[in-house]
Amino acid sequence: MNVADQVTLSRIILTPVVVALWLAHAPKWHWIGLVVFIIAGMTDFVDGRLARHASKTTHFGAYMDPLADKILVLGSGLALIASNRLSVWIVLILLLREFAITGLRSILPAGTTMGASAVAKWKTTGQLFALGASAVLTGMVPIVFWVVALTLTIWSGIEYFYRYWPRA
Numbered sequence: 068m069n070v071a072d073q074v075t076l077s078r079i080i081l082t083p084v085v086v087a088l089w090l091a092h093a094p095k096w097h098w099i100g101l102v103v104f105i106i107a108g109m110t111d112f113v114d115g116r117l118a119r120h121a122s123k124t125t126h127f128g129a130y131m132d133p134l135a136d137k138i139l140v141l142g143s144g145l146a147l148i149a150s151n152r153l154s155v156w157i158v159l160i161l162l163l164r165e166f167a168i169t170g171l172r173s174i175l176p177a178g179t180t181m182g183a184s185a186v187a188k189w190k191t192t193g194q195l196f197a198l199g200a201s202a203v204l205t206g207m208v209p210i211v212f213w214v215v216a217l218t219l220t221i222w223s224g225i226e227y228f229y230r231y232w233p234r235a
C-alpha cells in the first residue's frame with residue numbers, strides 16, 4: 068500500500084466518525100461532523116492526485132477508491148435517514164446505482180478496466196455536497212443539491228452500462 072492508498076483507507080476509517088457525530092442530538096456535533104465529512108471528502112481528491120503525481124496507481128487503489136466513496140456516501144446517508152434528515156428513497160436510489168456499477172465493474176473480463184468517468188467524478192462530488200447540506204441545513208438548498216446529485220447519479224450509471232455492458 069502506498070501513501071495514496073493509505074489516504075483512501077482514511078476515508079473509510081473516518082466514515083463511522085461522521086456517522087456517530089451526525090447521529091448525536093446536539094446540532095453543534097452535526098457541524099463538527101460536517102468538518103470531518105469535508106476532510107473525508109477531500110481525501111478523494113488528494114489520493115488521486117498523489118497516485119498520479121507519483122505515477123503509482125495500484126490495483127488496490129483503483130478498486131478501493133470508488134469503494135471508499137460508496138462507504139462514505141452510503142454510511143453518511145444512513146446516519147441522515149436515522150436522524151430524519153434524509154429520505155430513505157434517496158439513499159435507496161444511491162444504493163441501487165452504486166451496487167449495479169460495482170457489479171458491472173466486477174464482471175468485466177480481465178484486462179478491461181472501468182475507471183471512474185468524468186460524470187461519475189462529478190456524481191460523487193454532487194452526492195457529497197448534497198449529504199453535507201442535508202446534515203446541517205433545511206429548506207431549498209439541500210433539495211437543489213439532491214436534484215443535481217440524483218441526476219448525475221442516474222446519468223453516470225446509464226453511461227457506464229452503455230459503454231461497458233457490451234464488453235461484459
Ligand SMILES: O=P(O)(O)OC[C@H](O)CO
Pocket residue numbers: 111132133136137168169182183184187188191223
Ligand atoms: O461511479 P464510480 O463507481 O465509478 O465511482 C466514481 C468515484 O467515486 C469517483 O471518485
